[in-house]
Amino acid sequence: MEWFSAEGYWLSRLVFQRALAVVYLVAFLAAVRQFRALIGERGLTPVPRYLDRVSFRQAPSLFQLHYSDRFFATVSWLGVAWSAGLLLGLADDLPLWANLLAWAVPWALYLSIVQVGQVWYGFGWESLLCEVGFLAVFLGPADVAPPLPVLVALWWVLFRLEFGAGLIKLRGDRCWRDLTCLYYHHETQPMPNPLSWWFHRLPRWMHRGEAAANHVTQLVVPFLLFAPQPVRSVAAVVIIVTQSWLVLSGNFAWLNVLTMVVATTAAGGALWGALLPVEAAAGLGDPPGWYAVVVIGLAVVLAVLSYWPVRNLVSSRQVMNTSFNPLLLVNTYGAFGSVTRLRHEVVVEGTADAVPGPDTVWREYEFRGKPGDVRRRPPQVAPYHLRLDWLLWFAAISPGYAQPWFPALLAKLRQNDPAVLALLRHNPFPDAPPAQVRARLYRYRFTDRAERRATGAWWDRTLVGDYRAG
Template sequence: MGWDWFWAPEYGPARFVVQRLLALCYAMGFLCVINQFPALLGSHGLTPTPRFLRNVGFRRSPSLFHLYYSDRFVLCCGWFGLLLSVAACCGVPDLLPIWASMAVWFVLWALYLSVVNIGRIWYAFGWESLLLETGFIAVFLGPAHTEPPVLVIWLLCWLLFRVEFGAGLIKMRGDPSWRDLSALHHHHETQPMPGPLSRVFHRLPGGLHKVEVLANHLTQLVVPFGLLAPQPVATIAALIMIVTQGWLMLSGNFAWLNLITVTLAFAAMDTTLLGWIPVDALTPGSVAGTAGPMWYRATVAALTVLIVVLSYWPIRNMIGRGQVMNRSFNKLHLANTYGAFGSVTRVRFEVVLEGYGTDGEWREYGFRGKPGDVTRRSPQVAPYHLRLDWLMWFVAISPSYGRGWLERLLVAMLRDERRILSLLRHNPFRETAPRYVRARLFRYRFSTAAEKRESGVWWVRDPVSELIPAVSLDDVSPND
């Protein structure tokens, strides 16, 4: 038999799809670096990186930016990562020798790891670690002119199992609304970043909301075990997960969480469903079916041992009573634990930022994705990630999430700092900066059908409190 067991040629089409979708996820990540890093984490951003690098060493946050940092260098890395992602999406690594193809995927992983490890609160999302863990395992998938190693396919399926099963467990152990099937009576309205169809989902009959919850429990607590079964059961399980993720994409904006989960699901599909993909024809110059060299096999075996050993921590977390979600147990973000919405908020609060101009009126700043203007329909943002908008949702739940940067954002408004204000969709003070700024807390809810017909509003809001009273530049230290 030899090494025949090591190769899985029937997963060639799956590898083709996984690598293209993974490259798309990387592209979204590097686009965020280009568009948002200078304002969020640049030298004059909301939470400057140079100060962090001076206080935290390489061992605590492995990143190439410990060797050299400048805002321009970060942008160069972002553009290089984006171009490399596009090249990977177009299949360029498939035309290279195995070592060069692996190098492309490794550089993408190392670049993004370098950003995440200095990103602090702005990069403390589960899908950052999920992209990194998926990306690291995918380094070893190999190019199209070699057969896919079955061990790497198994590792991707194992990762998907942990993502789904961990998310299911945290729900059942957490908020009682998941157990009494009432969670989605609230979730579509109170989720962090509603989408254009979220109001439609929220207005579905209560019985359908219960069906949604039951389907979620089935997909996350039962179906994942199908990934460990022979074909075609594994393909069917993956297909159910893809359909569920598509439903989530329609009902809200969760950055690239759904896309990367779909990416992993394709790894479980053999030619039973994907046989129509002409892999050879789509990668000119490749000769499918070639077994990789011995060094490549040894590297894949070492990867498998590494992930198996590191899996002790997420397994212990899943079976333990004090399960946590979205935590990395090492600085390389390998073998993480995942989960989402262990608690469901019943009421939606939003932080509204306002400025007071020379005309004696308070005017509202507009964000790109999060609810603000009640007449504006929530946009489709995912798989792109609006980091400031997401953090504002957390601030509305607990102001402590804004410690260290929310005040800095208000100062940027008073000083009319255009780099930081570029994170916003609408600046009502284009000519002169406001004299005062403040942060107010509102309660939001989706409009009823009658309210929508009468006034055209998507949201109805009521003031709750003043989160940060009016401040002017006279109240600000020159060093802020």
């Protein structure tokens, strides 16, 4: 079955599987550390309340059978341990059927989490991890050649991810067409990182070059993923390099990392053989018949499910980051169809005064990732995902994004709720809860070079007014 087996991608599969295990590990750790405050039984949007409104068919999840915070923690820690085992290669030498099951476990566990994660798990990289994780189930162990249909399915994911993002930009904000979006993006992106200030201060001709390179990478290069080698490997390297640029310039959780992970499958074994001290396996046997039938059946299902994302890609009303089935397979992707020109931040403050007056001292809560203290350098967070900080960026854009969780957040802060406080960098009321809390909206901008030298501040901010969730 020469058409079925892709022995030349043996090393590509090895790199992909190890790297995917790392992404799984980060994702499960984020779930362990944040779920109680966000979706736990006493969280901002509790899972039990959500499960009362949705059926298993709408949201297939282990937690439809049972939910408790202890059970969620068990599932998440099992995901951490399982991912670590996959990273160590413990599934490599398993029989074929057992290897498939080994990779199915983290997929099922993480899908279960995403399906009850509500707004906190509504990001494109969540559905991307579920889709890629599902395809990883069928790649097989070390002693079987990677099946070509599964590799093609992964390249199809990468195509939709890049091409969809390119189209949404071209159809969306005019600044992508006149190459000026990067004048603003590094400053107004959801969560700048330590290098974002310098990226923002690049000359404008470089910003235009960034935008032009983005169009080439997302609108032209994806088609080369289906070209023969070595063109396919060149396309993969271009995507990896451009995604690395995004990693350097901002915090986008594991979106860029996972995109690079998928791109590793398009790079042929010759490239990985030159980079890694690993010899590719030789003389791999033909796959068993049942395996070929399963993979061919998978290919047929994926082809049928591709109708909806393809229709979305060619539509003038293209939408971003949407799933068309409850298993989150064959999704549509995209990011930054519009770019905000001004950065606003919601700043939460508290006071010990029961009745605030003109002389009341308000003290600020500091979050782990989002801008707050103007003298604090933006931190490196990715590939970790600070879900509360990300949602606060959306809330600053429009109060409508703050429902229903933001009023609940303020209520938890008034109680000094330990789970919520664990998500913060600094609690200004460590001994007793505040008597009152409030939220204010500020306009933030990066300082220029002169301001940075004179003040040491990374940001300058101006009060806009009080903030109220819509």
